[in-house]
Amino acid sequence: MFFKWRFAMRTWFLATSMLVACSPPTFAESIFVDRAAVMTRDASDLEVVAPPEVPKEIADAIKSAPKIRSVIPITKSETFTQQVIKADEIVFDKDAHLVLANFSYPWVAIVTKTLKFRDASAYSFIEREMSIRAASDGNAGTVGQKGADNFGETNRRGNDGHPGQPGGRGSDGSAITLPTIYVIAEKLLDDKGKEIPPGILNLAVLVRGIDGGAGGQGGRGGDGGHAGNGKEGASGAFDCHEGPGPGGTGGTAGQGGRGGNGGAGGAGATLVFVSLKRGADAFSYSRVNNQGGLGGAGGRGGAPGTPGGGGSGAGRNGWCGPSGPGSPGDYPNPANLGGGTNGPDGAKGEMFVIAVKNLDPYF
Known part of the structure; x- marks a missing residue:
């Protein structure tokens, strides 16, 4: 009986462990495909006005x-458009x-003297505006000029229509640079x-690059001109x-x-x-997504x-x-x-x- 009980308990423990190990990651964890490499520097013992990573003018x-x-x-969710968000205390709710x-x-x-978290074990987020998924797409190219009609005849045969002109080039997609x-x-x-x-704070910083805009489609080619009779x-x-003379051939399409x-x-x-030594150690465990954005797709030909x-x-x-x-004109190739x-x-x-000795350069 004791053996059966031990076997059942062991089976339950293994099954539970497998379920925990296979549990899907939370949303906040799943977005960090490639955690940012952290470059740390301890300047807390140095008499510096500001570390070189923060230029003096900034x-x-x-x-x-x-x-x-x-x-x-x-x-x-609190949105800010200022260049400097500054306070004695910034407090994050869960x-x-x-x-x-x-x-x-x-x-x-x-910038703040105190960065406080109501629940350090829950995720708090600093992020760019996520509704901006991509930069602006390029515009479509202009329509090509129509080929001139060529009514009339030469040596009794109707004149050929003039070819249409190519469509204009689509404009390039835009790009956005994050600060x-x-x-x-x-x-x-x-x-x-x-x-x-260190290791307790769950601070997520979501600053993935913005995808490039798609290129604009090329403009439609101009129509070929009508031929003469x-x-x-x-x-x-x-x-x-x-x-009698035959009718002329229509102009090729642009x-x-x-x-x-x-x-x-x-x-x-x-x-x-930037923080004092203890704060810098806590910051170093931040989860960061700062992958680059995807390049925009090239526009299709018109x-x-x-x-x-x-x-x-x-x-x-008589x-x-x-x-x-x-005959009507031809379509272009390509x-x-x-x-x-x-x-x-x-x-x-x-x-x-x-890590710095003090934050006097910023207050």
């Missing part, structure tokens, strides 16, 4: 920037998101005001002195324009964490125009019989000038964690 700009508020609560929504700056900074992000905090505290030990035959009293090139994928944002109509054959005239109509090239993928961003 440190001066941060110091001169006014505080937004003394305390900034981050509840659910599962709260601090969203950076202005990409026009070369850098942005989140460098500085996160500067003197201390990282839990809800009880105690410093958070054949001239009637010259009839005499007893016979046809000069036969080729579709070339597609625009896809925009370059944006690089993932470079992150610079559609060809419509071939021009052939001229009508001459009608019967002793002269009618002639046949001319149909267009080709598609655009795909944009290159963006590079992975860098991540720095710097």
Whole structure:
């Protein structure tokens, strides 16, 4: 009986362990396919105004920037468009998101004396605006000019229509560059005001590069021009002195324009964490997604125009019989000038964690 009980318990334990090991990752964990390499540097014993990872002009700009508020609560999702988000205290609720929504700056900074987390074991997020999935697509090319009609005849045969012109090239897709992000905090505290030990804080920073815009489609080719009609035959009293002319051939359709090139994928944002030694150690465990964005797809070549109509054959005239109509123009071969090239993928961003002696350069 005892043996059976031990065997059953062992079976339950193994099954439970396998279920835990095979449990799917949470959303926050699943997005970190390739965790950012962390470059750490301890400058806490050095008498430096600011580490070289924070240029002096940026440190001066941060110091001169006014505080937004003394305390900034981050509840659910809070969006910021300022270049410097500065406060004595920034407090994250459980599962709260601090969203950076202005990409026009070369850098942005989140600066606080105290960075507090209501629940350090739950995920808190610093992220770029996620609704912007890709840069703007290129515009379609212009329609090619229509070939001129060529009514009339030459040596009794209808004139050929003129060819349509190629469509315009699609414009290239756009690219968006993310700013460098500085996160500067003197201390990282839990809800009880105690410093958070390394490895406990679940801070996720989502700053993946923005995909490049797709290239615009090439413009439609111009239509071919219409051909002229054949001239009637010259009839005499007893016979046809000069036969009728056939209709001319319609103009060839213009080729579709070339597609625009896809925009370059944006690089993932470079992150610079600055704190005192204990805070820097906690920051070094942050989960970061700063992969580069995908390059935009090249635009398709444009559609060809419509071939021009052939001229009508001459009608019967006395002793002269009618002639046949001319052929419509051809479609171009190839149909267009080709598609655009795909944009290159963006590079992975860098991540720095710097321990400093004090945060005087920023306050």
